[in-house]
Amino acid sequence: MDPTDIARWQFAITTVYHFLFVPITIGLSAVIAGYELTWLRTRDERWLRLTKFFGKLFLINFAIGVVTGIVQEFQFGMNWSDYSRFVGDVFGAPLAIEGLLAFFLESTFLGLWIFGWDRLPARLHAACMVLVHIGTLFSAYFILAANSWMQHPVGFAFNPETGRAEMNDFAAVLFNKVQLVTFPHVVLSAYMTGAAFVVGVALWHLRRARTAEDRAVYRPAVRTGAWIVLVAALGVAVSGDVQGKIMTEVQPMKMAAAEGLYETEAPADFSVFQLGTLDGEKETFSIKVPGMLSFLATGTPNGEVEGINDLREKYRDTYGADPGAAYYSPGDYTPVIPLTYWSFRLMMGLGMAGAAIAAWILWATRRGRAPTGRAVLAAAVALPFLPLFANSFGWIFTELGRQPWAVFGLMTTEHSVSPGLSTGEAWTSLTALTAVYGVLAVVEVRLLLTWIRKGAEELPPDVPTDAGEDRPLAFAY
Amino acid sequence: MELTTVWFILIAVLWIGYFTLEGFDFGVGMLLPVLGRDDTERRVMINTIGPVWDGNEVWLLVAGGATFAAFPEWYATLFSGFYLPLLLILLALIVRGLAFEYRAKRPDLRWKRRWDLAIIVGSFVPSLLWGVAFANILRGVPIDADLEYAGGFFNLLNPYALLGGLTTLALFVTHGALFIALKTDGEIRHRARRLAVPAVGVTAVLAVAFLAWTQQQTGSVGSGFAFVVAAVTLVGAGLGARAGREGWAFLGTFVTIGLAVAGLFLALFPDVMPTTLADGTSLTTTNAAATAYTLKIMTVTAVLFTPLVLAYQGWTYWVFRKRIATHHIPPASAAAETTSAR
Numbered sequence: 027m028d029p030t031d032i033a034r035w036q037f038a039i040t041t042v043y044h045f046l047f048v049p050i051t052i053g054l055s056a057v058i059a060g061y062e063l064t065w066l067r068t069r070d071e072r073w074l075r076l077t078k079f080f081g082k083l084f085l086i087n088f089a090i091g092v093v094t095g096i097v098q099e100f101q102f103g104m105n106w107s108d109y110s111r112f113v114g115d116v117f118g119a120p121l122a123i124e125g126l127l128a129f130f131l132e133s134t135f136l137g138l139w140i141f142g143w144d145r146l147p148a149r150l151h152a153a154c155m156v157l158v159h160i161g162t163l164f165s166a167y168f169i170l171a172a173n174s175w176m177q178h179p180v181g182f183a184f185n186p187e188t189g190r191a192e193m194n195d196f197a198a199v200l201f202n203k204v205q206l207v208t209f210p211h212v213v214l215s216a217y218m219t220g221a222a223f224v225v226g227v228a229l230w231h232l233r234r235a236r237t238a239e240d241r242a243v244y245r246p247a248v249r250t251g252a253w254i255v256l257v258a259a260l261g262v263a264v265s266g267d268v269q270g271k272i273m274t275e276v277q278p279m280k281m282a283a284a285e286g287l288y289e290t291e292a293p294a295d296f297s298v299f300q301l302g303t304l305d306g307e308k309e310t311f312s313i314k315v316p317g318m319l320s321f322l323a324t325g326t327p328n329g330e331v332e333g334i335n336d337l338r339e340k341y342r343d344t345y346g347a348d349p350g351a352a353y354y355s356p357g358d359y360t361p362v363i364p365l366t367y368w369s370f371r372l373m374m375g376l377g378m379a380g381a382a383i384a385a386w387i388l389w390a391t392r393r394g395r396a397p398t399g400r401a402v403l404a405a406a407v408a409l410p411f412l413p414l415f416a417n418s419f420g421w422i423f424t425e426l427g428r429q430p431w432a433v434f435g436l437m438t439t440e441h442s443v444s445p446g447l448s449t450g451e452a453w454t455s456l457t458a459l460t461a462v463y464g465v466l467a468v469v470e471v472r473l474l475l476t477w478i479r480k481g482a483e484e485l486p487p488d489v490p491t492d493a494g495e496d497r498p499l500a501f502a503y
Numbered sequence: 504m505e506l507t508t509v510w511f512i513l514i515a516v517l518w519i520g521y522f523t524l525e526g527f528d529f530g531v532g533m534l535l536p537v538l539g540r541d542d543t544e545r546r547v548m549i550n551t552i553g554p555v556w557d558g559n560e561v562w563l564l565v566a567g568g569a570t571f572a573a574f575p576e577w578y579a580t581l582f583s584g585f586y587l588p589l590l591l592i593l594l595a596l597i598v599r600g601l602a603f604e605y606r607a608k609r610p611d612l613r614w615k616r617r618w619d620l621a622i623i624v625g626s627f628v629p630s631l632l633w634g635v636a637f638a639n640i641l642r643g644v645p646i647d648a649d650l651e652y653a654g655g656f657f658n659l660l661n662p663y664a665l666l667g668g669l670t671t672l673a674l675f676v677t678h679g680a681l682f683i684a685l686k687t688d689g690e691i692r693h694r695a696r697r698l699a700v701p702a703v704g705v706t707a708v709l710a711v712a713f714l715a716w717t718q719q720q721t722g723s724v725g726s727g728f729a730f731v732v733a734a735v736t737l738v739g740a741g742l743g744a745r746a747g748r749e750g751w752a753f754l755g756t757f758v759t760i761g762l763a764v765a766g767l768f769l770a771l772f773p774d775v776m777p778t779t780l781a782d783g784t785s786l787t788t789t790n791a792a793a794t795a796y797t798l799k800i801m802t803v804t805a806v807l808f809t810p811l812v813l814a815y816q817g818w819t820y821w822v823f824r825k826r827i828a829t830h831h832i833p834p835a836s837a838a839a840e841t842t843s844a845r
Contacts, residue, residue: 089604092557093597099567100593103582107651110582114575115793122568123804129561130812134819137554145822190575196800444583446651451586458594466601473608498833502546503553503607 030443032452033105036459040097041425042418043463047091049417052166052213053220054084055159057251062152071485072243079482080224083474085140090470092133097459099125105452109432109442116175116182116193120168120200128165132158144500166213174205176433177424178276184436191436207272211265214258215377215420219413221254222380225387226410231481232391233398233406241396243482248391252384255413259381266374267322274323274331277434279341279359280427281323282334283366292330294319298371304364306334334360345435354431354438361429369423373416380412506798507788510573511775513805515768517569519761521562522633522671523678526760527753528552528559530679532599532626535619538683538698542615543829544691549603549622550832551686554823556603558816560596572801576650576791577775584644584652585636588659592629599625630675631668635659638667641717641771643785646778650786663716670713673706674763678756681740685749688828696744699752703741710737714763721770721777729766733759 027035058080065073099121102110110118138146139154146154175181181198182191193199228247235241274281281287287294288306296318302310317327324331332340341359383405390397428434432442531552539545571578582589598621606618642663645654680702683695714730722730740755771777776786784790792798 085604086608089601093600096560096564096596097593099564099571100582100589102571103567103578104586104589105583107579107583110571110579111575114571114578115797118568118572118575118578118793119797119800122565122572122801125561125565125568126804126808126812129564130558130816133557133561134812134816137558138819138822141550141554142822192794193797193800196796444579445649446583446653447586454587455590458590462594462597466597469601469605473605477608496830499550499827499831502832503549503603 027449029447029449029452030440032449032456033443033447034439036105036452036456037101038422038425039456039460039463040094040101042421043467044091044094044098045417045421046414047087047094048166049212049216049219049414050087050223051084051091051220052159052162052216053218054080054087054223055155055162055220056217057220057224057254058084059152059155059159060250062155066148066152072246075243075482075485076247078485079480080227081139082477083223083227085136086470086473086477088136090466094463104455105444105447106432106442107444107446109437112190112437112442113175113433114190116179116191116199117172119193119196120172120175124165124168124172128161128168131161131164135161141499141501144497163213166216167209170209170212171200171202171205174202174208175199176431177208177273177428178202178204179433179436191433203272204269204276207265207269211262211269214261214265215413215417218255218258218262218377218380219410219417221251221258222384222413223410225251225255225384226406226408227478229387229402229406229409230478232396233402235396240481245391245394245396248387252388252391255384255409256381256388259377259384259413262377270322271325277428278332279334279337279361280366280424281319282332282337283361283363283427284370284423285319285331286363286367287319287331287333288335289333290330290336291333292320293317293328294323294331296322300367304367334363354436354441357430359430361427366423366427369419369426372419373423376412376416376419380409380416383409383412506795506802507573507792508773509802510569510792510798511768511772511788514566514569514573515765517562517566518768519764521559521566522764523757523760524559524562525556526630526671526675527678527682527756528556529626529630530675530677531683532622532679533630533676534679534683534695534698535623538680538691538694542612543832545615545619546607546832547687547691547827547829548683549606550827551683553603555819557600558819560600569801573793573798574775574786574788574791575793577786580646580650580652580776580786580791581640584646584654585639585659587656588632588636592632595625595628597625626675627672630672634668634671635664637671637767638664638713638717640776641667641721641767643777643779645780646776646783646786647780648782648784650784650790653780653783663713663720666709666713666716670706670709673702673709674756674760677702677706677740678753678760681744681749681753681756684744685753686826688826691829692749692826696747696749699744700741703737703744703756707734707737707741710734710759710763714766717767717770723769723772726766726770729762729769733762733766736762 058077061073061077061080065077135154135157139151139158142151142154179191180202181195182193185192225248228244228251232241232244232248235244270281285294285296286300286304286306293316295314295316297312297314300310300312302308319331320329321327323329338359345354345359387405390402430438430440432439531548535545535548539548602618602621602625606615639659642661644652644658647653677699680695680699684692684699687695711734714733718727718730736755737759740752740759743749743752743755773788774785775788775791778785
């Protein structure tokens with residue numbers, strides 16, 4: 027493999043890995059803030075137990091999200107320096123602002139929340155988790171604005187003298203139409219993911235609970251969580267639908283690649299499942315929903331959807347005349363079809379399966395029921411993974427579907443890599459990071475399981491107040 | 504003042520924030536086996552930085568992001584050029600950050616020892632390598648006419664850069680010792696103070712040698728002034744430690760680090776990465792900069808939000824101002840538990 031391929035593998039591995047922890051952080055911080063605020067309002071101890079229990083799981087997850095996030099910021103410069111030079115004037119600003127607005131907020135107020143149980147008034151303590159959550163939303167907004175610019179570059183001009191994209195309209199970058207629909211899509215998916223995690227854990231405990239008191243703790247967590255999954259899933263579907271139409275407009279090849287549609291069709295069918303090589307050569311077996319692709323792409327059941335072969339010609343005409351051979355070379359503009367085809371279906375399929383299971387759980391736990399069958403166990407174990415992996419496949423789809431471009435229509439991935447990057451350096455980095463990430467995954471999962479098993483423990487008795495300054499810390503590492 | 508100069512100053516400020524703050528939590532990490540004789544003492548040390556180390560590290564992330572936005576060429580050349588040192592720093596920061604959070608999550612000692620090692624090594628590696636990296640930026644590295652780094656890994660290992668690395672290492676150890684002296688109580692506090700006095704001595708020798716070498720190499724009037732005052736405050740820190748004035752002593756190393764970094768940036772200006780090649784091109788605040796439009800947007804954001812960040816980060820230190828002693832540490836089995844339901 028040449029350095030470009032290795033750098034691409036590193037970006038894929040580190041980014042997909044990092045984004046396993048991000049949606050849980052976004053979703054879970056909202057749920058925990060909700061628990062703590064409910065406890066403040068009702069003074070019902072069950073909510074405090076849930077706050078503390080999920081708070082611990084949150085921290086185990088958050089820590090690994092933070093440290094893997096540092097790699098993300100550094101590797102643009104390390105592996106993709108030509109990309110950084112080309113886009114820095116536009117892409118750097120949201121990244122820097124993300125740090126200033128979001129990272130400081132998240133890290134500072136999380137530190138206060140973790141260690142502040144006995145130092146802060148109750149309302150202020152709850153406000154800390156609310157601020158952490160707001161920090162995660164800021165973070166999502168700015169990083170998605172940067173990504174949306176790669177999907178659909180706006181608010182800039184190419185300067186042939188400096189050979190780079192230069193920003194001339196920051197508002198256009200922040201309110202890019204791709205961004206306006208991507209942000210709700212990603213954040214709602216994160217709510218779905220965080221809530222699915224809560225439902226899985228709480229349902230597992232509900233099934234094992236031996237006392238009515240324990241059931242009374244976990245039941246509200248299961249029910250509220252499942253409702254969040256369902257409502258968020260609806261929002262994810264609606265925003266995803268709008269996103270599909272915008273994508274068809276700004277990156278028609280990505281929609282064609284999502285279906286493996288080689289010839290332009292009207293109406294175009296959507297295949298739920300397909301056997302074959304997906305290279306457009308052979309007849310394949312497939313299960314099709316008539317007109318569905320037309321609907322996804324255009325909003326009408328018989329709208330025309332352009333196929334890969336036509337788009338290839340069209341892209342050649344549009345991008346064949348290169349403004350400077352340094353940024354892209356006329357070539358094949360088709361992404362890897364089997365990857366886009368399957369990741370698109372896995373994204374939707376896993377997401378829908380998650381929503382269906384949440385709906386079933388709501389039904390099974392209706393009116394005070396606490397079912398204990400094996401189906402409940404299976405649902406509890408499966409649910410957290412469904413929206414989580416749907417997120418991963420969504421990103422794999424949208425990033426691979428943009429290929430060969432790094433910045434759509436402006437710069438290819440091939441031309442983005444650091445010119446001085448040697449194969450040895452790239453390999454060292456890829457293997458070191460992958461090995462460390464692998465070990466950490468094992469450690470993290472085992473730790474999570476240990477702490478999940480402990481459950482929402484009963485609150486310890488109050489420490490006598492006359493202990494004063496010498497009483498032990500409410501929380502200590 | 505030109506916006507490129509403003510951003511050069513702001514990036515210097517971000518690095519000053521990073522080194523003055525994370526400097527002491529690196530120091531605390533490295534001193535873990537020296538000052539923490541048993542698990543409880545080590546937990547005392549870790550808990551002094553527990554609520555703040557992550558916020559301290561964000562200064563690095565913002566410095567990186569700001570360099571990307573304000574000086575894209577600098578970001579690109581620096582990060583791709585200093586590849587292996589940065590990879591080592593990344594790996595160190597990964598294991599170190601997790602160690603703080605995960606160490607207390609299981610009671611058995613073998614588990615804790617492993618994470619202790621992660622904290623120690625994870626604090627040592629960046630403390631040394633940041634100095635090496637900054638010294639190389641000041642000394643100049645091979646950068647060709649296309650503004651690309653043209654050297655290899657071994658260009659970065661030279662006596663001047665190694666001296667720079669040892670200087671940051673010693674500074675952070677001393678800074679950490681004084682922080683422990685300031686933030687703990689009991690035996691460990693005295694141990695930290697006793698260690699700080701000779702630590703200041705060693706640091707002073709290294710720092711004076713490194714800063715004088717820098718001054719002789721690329722210094723300006725401004726950098727010379729900053730270096731002299733930095734040396735004076737370092738001596739002040741030593742005197743403060745000996746007199747048992749921990750607050751003043753810690754303030755001393757705080758100012759020393761801040762002024763030393765400020766001096767390095769003053770010595771660098773107006774270059775941001777000078778070249779050592781005769782036919783190469785140095786990166787400067789002008790040829791590495793983003794457009795005036797982007798810099799303006801960034802300036803407005805920085806003016807609006809930096810004071811806010813400073814206010815709430817400062818407030819955190821106020822909330823956790825109390826000294827910690829061994830009797831404040833809840834028993835190991837109750838680690839990560841809460842003892843008060845309020």
